[in-house]
Amino acid sequence: MNGSIQGSGMTGQRARERLIERLRGEGIRDERVLTAMRQVPRHLFIDEALASRAYEDTALPIGKSQTISQPWVVARMTEALLAPVHPAIPPPRRVLEIGTGSGYQAAVLSLLVEQVYTVERIDELLRGARKRFRQLGLKNVATRNADGRLGWPEHAPFDAIIVTAAGAAVEIDLLAQLEPHGVLVAPIGEKDTQVLQRWRNTEEGWAPESLGNVVFVPLLPGVA
Ligand code: SAH
Numbered sequence: 408m409n410g411s412i413q414g415s416g417m418t419g420q421r422a423r424e425r426l427i428e429r430l431r432g433e434g435i436r437d438e439r440v441l442t443a444m445r446q447v448p449r450h451l452f453i454d455e456a457l458a459s460r461a462y463e464d465t466a467l468p469i470g471k472s473q474t475i476s477q478p479w480v481v482a483r484m485t486e487a488l489l490a491p492v493h494p495a496i497p498p499p500r501r502v503l504e505i506g507t508g509s510g511y512q513a514a515v516l517s518l519l520v521e522q523v524y525t526v527e528r529i530d531e532l533l534r535g536a537r538k539r540f541r542q543l544g545l546k547n548v549a550t551r552n553a554d555g556r557l558g559w560p561e562h563a564p565f566d567a568i569i570v571t572a573a574g575a576a577v578e579i580d581l582l583a584q585l586e587p588h589g590v591l592v593a594p595i596g597e598k599d600t601q602v603l604q605r606w607r608n609t610e611e612g613w614a615p616e617s618l619g620n621v622v623f624v625p626l627l628p629g630v631a
Contacts, residue, residue, distance in 0.1 A: 410517040412446050413544030419450050422462035429464055430482050437486040443518040444482060449475075451539055452509040466622075471529050471631075473624055475509040476571060480603075480621055485515060487592045487605050487618055488567045496588045499566035503584070505555030506571035506626070510536030513548050516569070523548045524562050526555035529631045554629055558584040565589060573601045574626040582606065582613050594623040 427445050435441060450461035452475055457467050466474040476484075489498055500521040504513050507527035513536065516523045527533040530552045540548045551559060556578050558568070563584035570581070570593035577593060585591060591606040595615075603618040 409519060409521060410545045410547040412448075412514075412518065419448055419462060423449070426462045426464065426478055430479055433464075433479055435479070435482040435486060437489060439489065439519055440482050440485045440515075443485075443515050444478065446518060447511065447514045448543075449478070449511060451542070452511040452514070469509045469532065469535075471532055473508055473529070473532060475511050476623070481512050481515060483618065484512070484569055484571075484592050484603065485519065487603075488516075488569055488590060489519065490590075492588050492590060492607055499590070501562070501565050501567075503559055503562070503565045503568045503581075504571065505558075505568070505581070507533055507536045507550060508571065510539045510548075512569070512571055514540065514543065514545060517545045517548050520567075521547060524551070524559050524565070525549070526551045526553050526559055528552070528554055528627060528629065552630060556580065556626060556628065560584065567591070568593075570594070570626065571623065572626040573597075573621075573623040577604065577606060577615070592618075594621045598625070 427441050450458040453467050464478050466477045469475050502520050502523050504525040507525040513523050513525040533552050558581050564586045566586050568581050568591045573594040594601045595604050596602055601621050603621045604615040606613050606615050
């Protein structure tokens with residue numbers, strides 16, 4: 408069973424509704440994604456000083472030079488991850504995220520899939536994210552402080568992998584941890600010229616498809 412949110416109350420509900428309508432207007436079509444994002448209180452994932460901006464469609468700082476992704480990007484990546492690979496293949500059940508950050512993307516995913524695994528290299532950020540998962544009663548998110556470029560081999564294979572920091576190229580270790588029908592969504596490229604790519608297994612092997620330009624913080628080596 409997928410997760411559900413507890414005790415977020417009605418705070419920010421109207422601002423959230425407006426954000427959902429905006430995302431819809433900007434081309435997000437998957438109602439499952441819009442419904443999940445309507446439920447996740449994004450203001451709890453950022454510093455109180457910025458909470459009034461939580462439902463703007465913009466990335467915001469979360470400390471340690473990192474950012475919570477722009478809602479439209481979260482919606483687009485989640486939609487790309489859930490899109491059927493083939494009519495006979497069910498939606499992903501077990502998903503790995505690289506780059507937990509605030510935990511927002513993981514929380515959205517937790518409402519849509521059975522189990523989320525999320526890896527973050529900065530321990531301090533991970534602690535904050537874990538606290539939020541507990542506070543919201545999300546029981547299907549497993550976390551790990553490690554270099555996510557190596558994936559999480561102990562829990563592989565995954566139906567889908569989402570990378571929320573930009574690397575120069577797709578990580579072979581990550582593709583190796585996907586199911587044969589799996590999908591990987593990741594921003595690839597340098598600082599200001601990144602492309603969101605979706606990798607799926609075709610008859611010619613793993614192949615990328617471009618989903619447009621994005622801006623992410625870099626994927627960095629090691630743990631901090
Ligand atoms: N998904 C996040 C966005 C976080 S920004 C959210 O919803 O808030 C990207 C995150 O990726 C940062 O927290 C950064 O520390 C982390 N990151 C960068 N390189 C990484 C790596 N090699 N392994 C794990 N996390 C990494």
